[in-house]
Structure formats: structure tokens, C-alpha cells
Amino acid sequence: SATDENSPNLHTNREGNILVRGCVECGDADAALASAKHQVEVRTKTPFIEHAYIEPEAGYALYEDKRIVIYGSTQAAQMDRESLADIMGIEPEAIRVIPSACGGGFGSKLDISFQPYVALAAWILQRPARICYDRAESMRASTKLHPSDIQLRIGCDEAGLISGFVFAGTFNTGAYASWGPTVANRVPIHACGPYKTTDYRANSVAVHTNAPPAGAFRGFGVPQAAIAQECAYDLLAEKVGMDRFAFRQRNALRNGVPTVTGQIFERSVGIDACFSALEGFWGEALANAAKFNKLMIESCNPWRKGVGIASCWYGCGNTSLPNPSTMRIGVTSNGEVKLHQGAMDIGQGSNTVITQMAADALGWPVHKIEIIGGDTDFTPDCGKTSASRQTFVSGKAAMLSGLALRNTLLRHGNVDINGKIYFEGSVIRMSDAAGGEAIIDLKDLPVNEYGYVFMAEETYDPPTSALDEKGQGIPYAVFGYGAQIVELSVDCLLGQVKLEKVTTAHDVGRAINPLLIEGQIEGGVAQGIGLALMEDYKPGLTENLHDYLIPTIGDIPEFEHLIVEVPDEEGPYGAKGLGEHVLIPTAPAILNAIRHATGVSIQDLPATPDKIRAAIAAAKESGGRAS
16 A cells, blocks of 8 residues: 555655545544444445546647737636746736636646646747647546545444444545645545534545546545445444434434534524425335335346435535635626626536626626626636535625625615616616616716726635634535435346436525526436446546446436525525535435345445445345345
């Protein structure tokens, strides 16, 4: 192993090939486990996972007026600019990044890839340079999901309440750091799931190996941790003799209850509401599975149905770090309203959602607002598109900017704050309920340096605090919550799995755009299906999407979505993030459903037919239950 004392250090300043460690501890986990009535222990493993976005790394650079202009796909234009300035030894002002439409990122396009090559070529040759990776190059060069090796012990008392939780996770961060520190720091905060856990110890470590760098991947290590935790909860519920769903409801985190970092939310904890939304579906799914399995047994058919449940919580934004976003909105002398929106839209819909919030705050139709998007010369820094932060953080900045512009206009017209605003070409007309009216001719007003006669620019940075040596503090201002029920069938002779239905309940705080919410959920579930059942990147061997299997439309089950709204006053209009949350419960829910159908646990992912078939055979040989 890379951490053995005889293994050479890949980096001279990282003894034992340890990049970073993470820890959260509260109460006395060992004592609680010692007194627990029931205990379970699991060990789960996950492999490298490829992001498999449709669009490979591609872009071009121009040399214009002694500056480099980069066009291409990215999740973080401002970060690209800063990194290129460091690489090239020039001032950031000499670089302009203009993002193109992004054909998928999922975390990998936070790292620079093609940008330095085209930038250096254009700078030296003083002519345009372009590049497009082919699929093999993309798979070789890009970062991957961190492989994990997780050991977990959980106990509970006679009533099924959690009593002791000890987690140890090792994450293979590959040859270079990339986003390894983010994974190691985020995982211990989330490893307990959205449950009350008073006696807790979670340790994580990111280890360097002679492997491709592992980086940012939807969830930053939390999906891997949830597999261990949620599968262990099923085993623990069985030991207690409780229904698996009821076991989770009993332990669910609630308002006023401290998290494992000591943080207390008084009003916005939404996991119990998610469970309540799913309760009827759970009972119906179990009844359907029991009826089906009875018929299959009577007819000597090898197919069995199973039902699985898993949950999630996820902190929105950076972990205990500054996380600001700035938005600018202005009115031209022609009466055009323009929003400078630099939050990268990588398919999740931030252009739509953020503009909706700005429009609502201003009191003007969303389709009449022009977006100035992404260009580092024209948009303030909105931070990177990752950590499920844009709807929450940039959305809040957009809301504040819209409100500030609205108040500026109303004050200028001496109209009540609840007045209405109408843009009629180069004229603004305002009125209020008290009969106050004002007309502003925009062409008579001076234009500022940005080309606006009225403008507002606001910044929002979520309130967090650093964690102490035991991981106590306020890592995130807002958490989102969710749970998913998976119904599937397994061929117990061949190990084949057929997904039939996924019922989801995700607390989004406030549903700004329900259609985009459903799109995020279905995309996240699709990636969770790949993680659970088929995806396994082999360094040096996997080089195309023929050999590397990802879910297709034929693998996607029926969906039923229950959008739960438990507002958080910190979020814009009560909204919370969603992007990464939706991947987290899927894989453990699938694994729990497989176990319900067959009686066997698959803890070394992916759960391919050969592994399932071998586990069923081994269970039969040992006299254990295998349907």
C-alpha cells in the first residue's frame, strides 16, 4: 500500500503519501458502542469512476491586443484565469476567459485541462490555437471520482436509537492533489447521514498513489460514504427487528438537534418531511414485492423483487471557507435590463434560475432581462460551479442585486417601496397604492462606467466558521436533504438486475424551477445507477465509452418525484442547493433493494451480475438466506 513505511513518497513534503486528513468527533463513540445493544460493521469499496460528459475538453485561444482570450468549456472561468496567470507568469488582467456552452462537467471541468496548451501556443505564435481531446485523451487526462475503502461500525439501543458511530475512510487521490483536500474535509461531516448521532468519530485520509488524479466528482466523496452508512442502517434495523424505513424515521435529524459538528438548525431541517412524503410509497412497494415474490416462488421462477431506501444530506457551498458570489444588474438609457451573471451553467440551469430570482426581486418579467454571462471582462466573480452552491449563493446575490436596483429606482421616483415598476422603452413609470406616481426619462440621465443609468451590485457570502481540532463549528450555512426508494427485480440465477421504479423526495427549500429540479434528480439518479451497477474505470485499460459502461436510456426506470419545500431563511426565497444531493442516495438504495430481493450484500462496487451471482451461490453454500 502507498502508506506502508517502505513505500517511496511520491511528493517529498507528504510523508507516507498522505495528502490530508479529515476528522469530526463528538461525544464518546467507543463508550457508546460498548454499551450498545446491537452493532454492525461493514466495509465498502468503490472504484475510479469516469465523469463521462458528452463534450470532451475543447477550446481555442486568440492573441488580441497583447492579451490572451480563451474560449472553451469550464466550470470556473475566474479560477481558470488565475491559474493561467500563474502558469504563464503574466498578470491576470492580460487574460480574458469567455466560457462556451458546457456539455457536461460534474466536477472534472473545475480543473484546467486544454487551457494552458492553447494559451501558450497563441501567446508565443501570436495566432489562434485550438484543441479538442478525443475520447481516449479525455479519459486518460481527466480526474476521476475518488476510489474509497471505508470501514464503519454503528450501534443502537433496544429502541433502535443510534448509539455509537465510528467511521474510517481512505480515499485514493492519485498522483496529484486536485480536489483531494475537499473530499477529505467534507466526508467526516456527512458520513453519519441526516441522522441524530451524539457519539461519533469519523476520520478520513486522502492518499497519493501511482494512479490518475482523483478530483471533484458530484458529491466530493459523500456518495461513497453514504453507501457504507445506509447499507449499515439496513443491517442494524434488521438486528433490532424494525422496519428499515421506520428505523430511519426514528433516528432522523430534526430542528433544534445538534449535528455532529455541533451546528443547530432551528427551522430548516427537511429530512423528516422527505420521509413523511415517502411513507405511503414505501408500504405499497413492500406489498407489491411480497406479492410478486410469492408468485415467483410458487412457479419456481428465479426472479425476485426488492425494495431499498436511502437518504442524504449535503452542505451547500465550500466547507468552512469564504464562498462569495457577486452579481451586477443595470438599466441602460434605452430601458434594457441586463444581469451580469458569471455563475457557469453546466447544464443544471443556473442561467434560468438565477435570472428568475433577480427578475422576481426587481419585479420585472424574466424574459425581458438580458444575461451577460461568464465573460471575465464583463462579469463579477460568482465563484465556481460546484458544491451545489449556485442556486443558494449566486441566487442570493442575484436576489439582493435585484432588490437593490428596485429600491434605487423607487427612491429616485419617490415612490413607496411596494410600488410597481414599468419599463416602457427609454422611460420608466412607477406607481404605488397611495397614488404616488413617477416618470423617469432614462435618456436624460448620466451613464456610468459600465454603461448604465441605474445599477446595483451585491455580494453574498454564506455565514460559516472554521472547524476546531475535533471538527466542531459551522461548516455550511445551509443543508439540503432527500431520500429515495428503489424498486427492482433480480434474476437469482444470472445475477441480472432490472430497475423498475425510483421514487424521490428532495427538500429544495423553495422550488424556484420545478422542471429543472426534476431534471437534476433524474440525472443524478442515472449517475447513481452507474456507480451501483456498472461503472469501473481501469487506469491504463479503459479508453472509450464502449468498454466503459454507463447507463443508457434502457437502464433508466420509471420516476415519481415528490418535491419537498422546507424553507431556509438563509437561502434566496428559502431555496437550498440540489445538484449533488440527488446522486447520494441512489447507489445505497439500489444495494439495499438487491439485498432485500436476494438476501446478499454487495459491498465491493459495482454490483455486477457476476458478483451478485457469486454472492448468492456463497450464501446458499453457507446455509444463509439467498432467494
